Amino acid sequence: MKLMQPGTELDGFTIEDCIHSGSMAHIYRVRYSRGAPDPGFPMVMKVPRMTAGDSAENIVSFEVEHQILQTVTGNHVPRFVAAGDLQRVPYLAMEYVQGQTLQHWLDQPQSPAPAELARLGVAVALAAHSLHEQNTVHLDLKPANVLMRPDGTAVLLDFGLSCNALYPDLLAEQLRKAVGSPAWMAPEQVVGIRGDPRSDIFSIGVMLYQLATGELPFGAPATTGGLRQRLWMDPLPPRKLQPQLPPWLQEVILRCLEPEAARRYPSAAHLALDLRNPEQVTVTGRGLRTEGTGLATHLKRWLRAAGMAYQPSPLPARQIAEVPIVMVALPHEDITDATLYSLRQAAARSLGTRPGARLACVTVISPGASDTAGDATSETSVHRHHLARLQQWAQPLALPGRQSSCHVLESGDVAAALVSFAVGNRVNVLVLGAATHGLKMQRLLATVPVRVAMAAPCTVILVKQALPFELLRQAEPDEPGAR
Template identity: 90%
Template sequence: MKLMAPGTELDGFTIEDCIHSGGMAHIYRVRYSRGAPDPGFAMVMKVPRMTAGDGAENIVSFEVEHQILQIVAGPHVPRFVAAGDLQHVPYLVMEYVQGQTLQHWLDLPQRPGADEVARLGVAVALAAHSLHQQNTVHLDLKPANVLMRTDGTAVLLDFGLSCNALYPDLLAEQLRKAVGSPAWIAPEQVVGIRGDPRSDIFAIGVMLYQLATGELPFGTPETAGGLRQRLWMDPLPPRKRQPQLPPWLQEVILRCLEPEAAKRYPSAAHLALDLRHPEQVVLTERGRRTEGTGLGTHLKRWLKAAGMDYRPSPLPARQIAEVPIVMVALPHEDITDATLYSLRQAAARSLGTRPGARLACVTVISPGQTSPASDDSSETSVHRRHLARLQLWAQPLALPGHQSSCHVIESGDVAEALVNFAVGNRVNVLVLGAATHGLKLQRLLATVPIKVAMAAPCTVVLVKQALPFELLTEPPPDGPAAR
């Protein structure tokens, strides 16, 4: 369809100007015509290119985006307004989101530092996690499709290749081939496997690699054979290209880029938690590597990849719910050994039934505990002491297949600090003891667990000591009560 001139009216919308003209679509700034009420936000109209020379995927992609935009919600997607049908003029009207795409950071003369890469990565991961919780997988994440608002949150754009597990996958039905942008497509997408949220994690890994090194990890392959190589090939380690990069960042990036989805982060929330707390990233050979993977490893992966073919994926929301982030809130004082034991037992039960779940141990200390008066009471010393206590408490919970981290938060409001951590890190289960958390007034003993239970966005398990401590040295048949 040819470009529409400013002032053109279409189905109650007035075209203002064309702000983007690409190979797939034209995007216009629009407003309501004839005195319609103001929606409260700026709008754009996306009109797909559908000329005789365009492939069927353009039509299917329009139908997919039309479907997806109406069923996803939240701050990480544009708000849907209206749509035109294929028989007249196909278009999508949606919220116009102000901001810069990730391409802006890639075009800067200097590479962003590790902290900036991590900040951008957290925003994209949380946006992807929000989609996955709605049973939607984007499947075309790339710098041009990620918009950063001025407040630091990410908005995902262009859902033409996406799929929602509760609706028909039109692209899978129409096109039995790899669908996606070659530089960012995940290995399983290459063989037609759609709907796995870890495919988006792979794409985020490609973008993190770009931001950190200025290069694409797999180049821009143009053939099916070139695409299939990522089923068994590893990219050059980022620190080989940029030696100044910290090992923790390489660890995170290469974990995202694992050829097998099962070896990547189990959810985008897990990825965001590592990027937010680099000091807690567990370094493996991935983070220390400065040379490429050996031929033997590639050969084993090649043989395994030869048997991969299309198969349906589970519900994304169910898949990420099976690998929750379990948060345990531990008081730093006024707590008995019996309560500590009961908390550990409750945490073990929450982790043990969910392979891949992550444990986050959190304690909140008051600002008055840190003082520069002496080395023993310095902020660094106090935090280190409480961190060591958390790590000691968590040692028995070092179960195979579970990652854990410990966090000391300084705040005057314990309940608010715990809730904020749970919200910010997309915690699924919060295990909380009926303890004082340092509050000295006995009449306020119950306020912390009650406030947390009322405000937390997740399941809260309130643990109370059920047996005398002398009996806890021999675990009872059913374990201590937790409720």
């Protein structure tokens, strides 16, 4: 397809100018022709290149993106407008999102500070998680395909290599080879497995590594042999290239880059929660080392990878549902042993036997709780006191391999603070104590549990307090002579 000139009309759209000319498509700024209603947002038109010398992948990718854009919704993807007929002029008209791609940060003379890097990582992880909840895996995440809005949220672009588990995978059926951008491709993609949401987590790890060090962790391989090396090789630790990088950040990045998908973060929401709370990240030897992995380790991995056969993963939405974030809200005052016991039992049932589930313990204190004069009641001391109480309560729930974190929030509106935390961290299950008022009173009073249950975007479990010895006492017959 030749470049279209400004002023050209096509299916009710008027071409304004070409803003990008790539190897697979041209992108034009467009508007509706005279007489059409204003959509309320600027638009672009993506037209695939289909000359004699272009790859068949271009047209297959166009069909895939056409399918995906009509399927996914939300603030993290451009809004779909229209599509052109393949028999005439194929095109995709969509929302033009204002912002800058991650490439803007890579082009700066200095790497982003850890806090800024974490902020960018959170935005990308939440955008990817939104796709995974809709059974879609992007499979081509790279700086040029991630756009940051002015409000700090991320928008993912270019779904030509994506996979939606509910639709036929055209790329896998027609090309039968590894497709993606080599520098950011996950190991399982190299051996032809598509559809695992943890592949996107690997790509996010590559981008975080690149933002932190200015280098690509595996270079830009051009051969299949070069690509396969990531099945057994670790990149140089980021702290060897940037010694000032904090260990917690290296821990997060290298966990994303694990060759085996099962050793990465189980969901992008888990990754975002760690990036938001660096003080809660458990730093292992992975985060502390400054030298590369030894030859013996790589040799063992190479032998294992030689016969490795990745198995197709279940539906992305089902897969991330198996690794939920379980949030438990504990009152910071006037709490009984019965309530603490009942909440712990309910949390244990919600976590089940799934080691990938994550526990987030939350308490909300009033903003004036740390205003009392004196060092002993300073803000830091008050937070540490409540944090220690949360950690002590959660200790019996600790299991090998299970992550947990504790969070002390300040707010004058407890219900709003709990709901905000649940929304922002993509919580799956929220456990909190039921109000002690009677049902009749709760109809008249908007209690915290009722307000949370009405507004929370996830499953809410309201727990009635009960202690085991009280139940046993009720079940036991009266002893002789007890009266």
